[in-house]
Each structure stands twice: as structure tokens, then as C-alpha cells.
Amino acid sequence: MSQVGDPPAGDESDVGEDGRATGATERDDGDDGDDYRVFWADAYADEIEARDPRDPIVVKGAVSPSGIPHLGHLNEILRGYYVAEVLRERGHEVVQLFVSDDRDPLRSVPRWLADADFTLVGLGEVDAAALGENLGVPYVDVPDPFDDGHASYGEHFTQLLRTSVERVGVPVEFVRTAELYETGQLDDAVRTALERRDEGRELLAEYQAGVDDSYVPFMPQCRECGRLTTTVTGVDLDAGTVAYRCEGLEAGGQHIAGCGHEGVAKFREGKLPWRFEWPAGWAALGVDFEPFGKDHAEGSWPSGERIAREIFDSEPPVPMVYEWFTLGGESLSSSSGNVVTVPELLSLVEPEVLRYFFVLNPRKQRDLDLARVDRLVDDFDRFEATYFGEVEPADDRERRFAERAYPFVVTEVRPDRVRLPYTFAAVLGMTDDPDLRLAMARREGHLPADAPDWAVEAAMARVERARGWAEREDNEYNYRLQAERPAVEVPADVQAALDDLADAVATGLDEDALQGEIYEAARRHDVPVGDFFAVGYELFLGQSRGPRLGPLLAALDRAFVVDRLRGAG
Numbered sequence: 001m002s003q004v005g006d007p008p009a010g011d012e013s014d015v016g017e018d019g020r021a022t023g024a025t026e027r028d029d030g031d032d033g034d035d036y037r038v039f040w041a042d043a044y045a046d047e048i049e050a051r052d053p054r055d056p057i058v059v060k061g062a063v064s065p066s067g068i069p070h071l072g073h074l075n076e077i078l079r080g081y082y083v084a085e086v087l088r089e090r091g092h093e094v095v096q097l098f099v100s101d102d103r104d105p106l107r108s109v110p111r112w113l114a115d116a117d118f119t120l121v122g123l124g125e126v127d128a129a130a131l132g133e134n135l136g137v138p139y140v141d142v143p144d145p146f147d148d149g150h151a152s153y154g155e156h157f158t159q160l161l162r163t164s165v166e167r168v169g170v171p172v173e174f175v176r177t178a179e180l181y182e183t184g185q186l187d188d189a190v191r192t193a194l195e196r197r198d199e200g201r202e203l204l205a206e207y208q209a210g211v212d213d214s215y216v217p218f219m220p221q222c223r224e225c226g227r228l229t230t231t232v233t234g235v236d237l238d239a240g241t242v243a244y245r246c247e248g249l250e251a252g253g254q255h256i257a258g259c260g261h262e263g264v265a266k267f268r269e270g271k272l273p274w275r276f277e278w279p280a281g282w283a284a285l286g287v288d289f290e291p292f293g294k295d296h297a298e299g300s301w302p303s304g305e306r307i308a309r310e311i312f313d314s315e316p317p318v319p320m321v322y323e324w325f326t327l328g329g330e331s332l333s334s335s336s337g338n339v340v341t342v343p344e345l346l347s348l349v350e351p352e353v354l355r356y357f358f359v360l361n362p363r364k365q366r367d368l369d370l371a372r373v374d375r376l377v378d379d380f381d382r383f384e385a386t387y388f389g390e391v392e393p394a395d396d397r398e399r400r401f402a403e404r405a406y407p408f409v410v411t412e413v414r415p416d417r418v419r420l421p422y423t424f425a426a427v428l429g430m431t432d433d434p435d436l437r438l439a440m441a442r443r444e445g446h447l448p449a450d451a452p453d454w455a456v457e458a459a460m461a462r463v464e465r466a467r468g469w470a471e472r473e474d475n476e477y478n479y480r481l482q483a484e485r486p487a488v489e490v491p492a493d494v495q496a497a498l499d500d501l502a503d504a505v506a507t508g509l510d511e512d513a514l515q516g517e518i519y520e521a522a523r524r525h526d527v528p529v530g531d532f533f534a535v536g537y538e539l540f541l542g543q544s545r546g547p548r549l550g551p552l553l554a555a556l557d558r559a560f561v562v563d564r565l566r567g568a569g
């Protein structure tokens, strides 16, 4: 079990480097010759196979439908997906489950929500008071704050989770926790937890503060107000009921009050506390593998592992702990709105780039910086080119990682595919003219003459994404190429320098040479360099500043640039 939670490094990427040891030095499996271990998913697949599981192997992930589903939640999907795919490659039948924990209670009112189209909506735009009244009520019983046809808050956000998963192309079976209770799939677990509640209480008290003699591992749902309560006044195993007084529960560091009602709940009318529900789910669903965040690794995993074995007499799954990542250096938080949703990221990068982000070593903290999403795409392009042997990898490990992991990242390995460098695509995005975009890409040698139509189309699709990025970040690519020559006063000495530059462009200089020639031409004619650049930007972009001019001019159609510089077009 020594590899649990401590898999070998799977990549050498420096995305969001956290300052710890990188790449090969982080490995501790001591088996440099084993290609399998170069990809972490193989290490987990080995561990699962070592238990001799029965097919289908069950891989699970779970999220509470508590608010805006964001990229961090995909850890629960994509980490498991890679392990599932490796197992499938080895001939196993695998079922990947994604559980929406919709019987969890609403613990606090989030400041930000998202409508059915993933548009972020502030609390002020929904009925916040109605949400406040439903604190302590399971998500599946809280009214949907958006009047958009969902039966509940839980269904609204479960639907957004479902859409997110579909958009990244991972086949999962959706399961709702409330449904597991309603259909009796957790009846046995509830009965066992209640039968063995003294053992359970003693065990849990070793891990959790505040577990006293009154603790009962079941939270009935109040028939009057719908809230869950932790105050159980009696257990009748023969009748299959639990008596309660509705005194609410502790959640999010505060006490949520109940209504005081005294009543009796059946085993399906309530829920196990999370510390018991998690292992109960492993047993009920036959889970063989589950990834989870490091909060659980320190919290409910150690107790859950024992509860599974000692209370439910079942073997816990092979665990996998993943590090969280940050967004622009800050923690992801649905409630505070520091999130990037799946549709939002997919408007900037291809699905395979998103999937690539999650194929990297799960034990490394990473930052996703949308301002520099070009770097993530560059890393992906390099990973892909390494797989196809088109670039020289930094070392053998980078090559072996690409060779092993790449086929799982793309839906189909296609040697003919073409990628435009992301920032070059952003330059092309300065014009809306598709023919001009295409001409510029061909001219710069980014589209091989024999590239098939589908590959050209797919490559050019990156231009829209990079354009969206330039606009979103309002960065050095957020300019519009002027189709007509703007009316610019050009003094004779400046025009002479422009003519020199036009000659240089006509000879086909590359971007760096052209950048140098801009300085040279200005100097030759005693034009202040700053003024010269300003005129150049005015002529092409209709404003006095812009991206590096040399690369921009090199990318544009040669005849078009020459005419524009000479004042002819």
C-alpha cells in the first residue's frame, strides 16, 4: 500500500510549479525501467488488479450539488477516467460512476450561483431569503432558485455537473444519493450502522471531536420542516424507525436550528452522516477505486477505511488523493465566484487540452492562469508533438510519458492533425476574414500543403478560441486588423522609412529580422523609433500601440503589407 497517495511523477511540466522537487527526482518507485509507472494511472490500475477484483470494476467519483460546478470538480471525473481507460485497455470491463450527493444539506447560502447556461448570477438576483429558510434541508428538497424547470436546487446543479461531464467526453453513469436511499439500496447500511452504533460511535470518536454518548449515526429528516437533524431520541430496529426531535445540525461552523417537531422517521427518511455514508456507498455500489481531494485524505478517509471494514464488513476501494489546483493563484470557490466552468474553459481551449491538464501528475499542485492559458496550450502541443516524435523531448521520461499517456487524452490518435501555435492563432484572430486567416496561416508555414481538410478545419477552429482569450484578457492580441487603410498623416521622412520597411517585407524576412529592420529603417531616416512604431500600428490596427510589430507583419499577407506600407492599399 506504500504507493497509495504517493504515485510516481507523471510529467515534467512546469505548469503551476509549486517549488517542490520536479519530474524524475520526485519519483520514489525505484523502478526506472518500468514504462507503466511513467503514467500514474498505471500505478493505480496495478494496485486495483492486485486485489483480483471481479468485473465490472467500479470506479467512482462524487460531488455535492452545492453550487456552480467548476473545473476542480473534474478531478472527480477525469482522474478516475484515466484509471478506468487503462483498466479497459488491459481487458477489464469498467463502470465509472459519478455520484451527486444530493441528500447533503444546504449548509450556507452561496454568494454566487450559476443559471442553466453556466452564467454566474449573484445572490441579489435570486430569492436569497427562500434559500436562507432552507438551510439544513437536503439539496434535493430545496426549491430551485432559478425558475427553469428543475425540480430542486439539487437537480439544477446536478444537471450542470452532468453537462460539464458530457462536454469533456467522459462516459459515466450518474447516480443520485437520494435515489439510493429512496430505492432502498442503502437500507442494509442504515440498519447495520444503527445496529452497531456503539461500535461506530467509539470508532468515530477517535477521529472526530464532539462525538459523545448521544451520537447516533443517522440524521432523520424532519417531517414538518424538511431539515435534517442530529437529535435522535430512540432507535427501533424491529420497526425500522428512528425517533427524533428536530433540533437542527451543525454545518459550516454554525448551528442551523430546527423547528422542534418530534416525530419518527423510517430508514429511507434521512441520511447517514458523511463519515458513514461514504463507506456505506462503497459497499452498496461495490466501489473498487475512488479519487478524492486531500481534505478527505486527512479527514474522512482514515475513519471511513475502518468503518468500511469494522462496521460494514467490506473492503474500502483503492484510494487516490489528488492535489487541488488554484485559479490565478487563488483557491477555487463556487461560493465566492472564483471559478472557471467547463464551458468557459472550452471556449478558450480544445477539450483535449482540458483533458491534458488532468493527465498530469495529480500529486502536484498546479495553478491554472487564464491570462496565460497560451502556456497550457503550448505544453499540450509539445506533449502531442513529443508523442508523434516531432520534437526532441527534454529527456527520456518526457518521451515515455507522452507515448504512454497521449492516446488516453485524445479521442482518436491522428498523425495528420495540425495545430496552430496558440498566440499565432490569436494574431489571426485580429481579422474576421476567414480567407485572410487561412492565407496568413499557410504563409507562415503552419498548414502543410497536404494537410487534409478536417485537419485544416480543426486547426483553424483554434483561432476563435484564441480570439475569445484575447478579448477576455484584453491582452496584447486584442486588436482588430484594419481592412481599409486608416487615414494617417505620414510625413515624408516617415514614409521613406516605411518604404524601406516595405522592401524588407517584400524580400520575405522572418519575424525577428523584420522586428530588427523596423528599428534600422527608423534610424536610417532619423525618425524617432517610438513614432515609427506608432505609425505602423496606426496603419494596421487603427491605434497607436499593439503587439510586437515584426511578428505581426510577418504573419500578414506579404503583398497586403507592402501595399499598406507604401500607401497603396
Ligand SMILES: [Zn+2]
Pocket: 222, 223, 224, 225, 226, 227, 246, 258, 259, 260, 261
Ligand atoms: Zn423540523
